[in-house]
Amino acid sequence: MSVNRRIFLSGTAAALAAPAVSTTGAFAQEKVVRFTLSQDFTRIYTFVTSEYNQGQRDYFTLVNERGGINGYRIVADVSDHANDLPRAIEAYERGKREGSVLIDPLSTPVARALVPRALEDKVNLVTAYSGRSDAADGTSFPYVLPLSINYWTQAGLIIDYFRQIENGNLRGKKVVFVHIDTPFGKEPLPILQVLAQRLGFELLPFPYTPPGNDQAAIWPQVRRARPDFVIFWGAGVGQTVALTEAIRNGMRMDRVSSSVWISESDMDVVGREAAKGVLKVEPCVSGREPKPIRDILAEVVAKGKGAGPEAKVGTSYYNYGVQMGSLMVEGVRKAFEKAPNGPVTGPWLNEGLRSISNFTAEGLLPPTTVSKEDHQGGGLGRISRWDGAKFVPATDWFTANQDIVWAEIRKYSEEFRRSGK
């Protein structure tokens, strides 16, 4: 017993002494651009994160295999923050110390806690599909970069697509908004309310309690409301359950849409055939057709350097990862154009990221222009339909209702600026 305890104690002591060990120095002399990808692999987003992260890292490998940018290699420090703030802040500080110029936490609570730090330290905080939607206003949030269509824009796109289906008139129609009852789920509500008033449709919000693995109480009510259109809004397990319930309650699948958060992996759970017709917002092309994905398959995965299982290459979330990876790399490229000799710092990369113009990543993205005013990248997206095997675009790249979205963005960024003083 006493030996056990002694071993136990010394083991504990070793574990406690370990933070002194750090990974600094390994790449110190090389020419690298360092990114911190501290994301949630274990708590809430799990498979979403691993697919997203796999896409990012595969893209960085592709760039590095081709000789990097201007002789610089991209180094991505990947770690797990499990959506826990102390862990995420530690990862952020560690990254900053090691010279990281960008952090992508892929988590709304973490991004929100990092915003004041990133603004103060001038570290680029990428908040794709997470964080504060009002960060689209680059004048208030110079170092917070969503680089993607925010939830308000996504809601605007969905409603506009419904309007297109109804030949431009939604008057008297019923739109049901089934959402997780958290700030994230309620976020699109103001946009939808304004649109309901403007376009004359009836909006019926149905909240379900988080985490949303039981929505049996909500959907019969949805059915009773006889909606013309259904929007479901959640993340993780809630999405799969919502889709299952929508099918079970006989919703017309081609009138049901979600945000960017629905993927092939969800379809496997729901049943690929059963979900046929369901709509989603697509911020970039899915599948293996786009050139960057084919390049990754040929130059990274085929050589055994892929970051994860080959089967996941080309899925929606994987492609979101490649999308973000390519935007980050494009930012680096632009930064080198502006200041070829660096120094590689946060402000240096910031200049580059905020001058991305008409970038399509060889056909993967809609033309994306990030400016000092607009961090959303132009607000282009498209609606896609699940055909039983893959997502097929139902529209071309388009943007809609940006006046309402920007009114909301300005309202909150103004508030942020005022309280930050």
Place this chain on the structure above:
Amino acid sequence: MFYRRAGIRHTRYQDERQLFPLRFDRWLILLVLGFLVLAPFTLDRLYLAGYLLPWLIWSTAALGLNLVMGGAGQIHLGYGAVMAIGAYGSVHLVRYGVPLEIAMIAGGLLSATIGIIFGAAALRVKGIYLAMATLAMQYIVDFVISQTPAISGGSLATIQVPPVRFLGFSVRGDVETYFVALSVCVLVTLFMLNVRRTSFGRALAAVREKDYAAQILGVSTFKYKLLAFWVSSFIGGVVGSVLAVCYLRAVSPDQFHIELSIQLLAMVIVGGLGSVLGPFFGAALILFAPIVLNNLMGLISTTLGVSMSIDLRAHVPLMAYGALVIGFLLYEPLGLAKIYDNLRNYLLVWPFRHAQR
């Protein structure tokens, strides 16, 4: 060896009554305090903002929870909600221009007021039933905050903490926030060290051991159970406001979910119920074991070139962490504080193995 208790005979009541009768303990405390005060000027920012600051804040919170759990023996699963009330209360006040010192205390009072309502359940129920009652508090407070735009701050549900001053100093950078957290932590620790020596502390102990026996002894369980909830909720509210102002700098409802309550509970239990030292050890273990294990895994996979899928790399620390917690509960259910105590007892009479108590 270090402690040298043998042969010490107190000749004055003051000597006997002091907080740390052993000279070595006093020096140790001074050394730790000195280190903590000098840390901002010597340590790298990573260690200050990434380790020391959260450790101080979470330790203070665990101390507050330990008063009601270890001190009065009442289970509390809603301490995150208590902190949320304090955080939201004080941040809203600060936004209305109330000085931080007053806002902090007001946040604490608000937490105490609401905490005591749920604490009143403790008068009727015990054990697992009280756990459920406090769990209900967690969910009710969560619900109220996220459903009231006036509290949570509209559709983005994030409120920025405006720049504030504490006792005349601007609380902006790492050093200032650190010192605010440190001073609150020192105050709470001093209170906790002393509370056991007061009639209040002794009454709490009586209630903890057997509440009806305490009642027979003349200790009003009604009064002391409520007081325990009041005091611990007050501390929770103040710590919540420290957490918001010094660490998170923006409050949003998902920062105070049930996960925070469970984390604090784990800190108290792993650290050692009822001890003052325990929460500090517990907070360190629960906060940093995952980080350290994660970094170790990262180090192993980069330096040794072990190729590991990221999912595995993320989950191995989790397993190791689980094993670590189970190990503590198996081998030292009294927590980390007891391990330190064993060590101390051993060294008190070293080189002899046993000494008369």
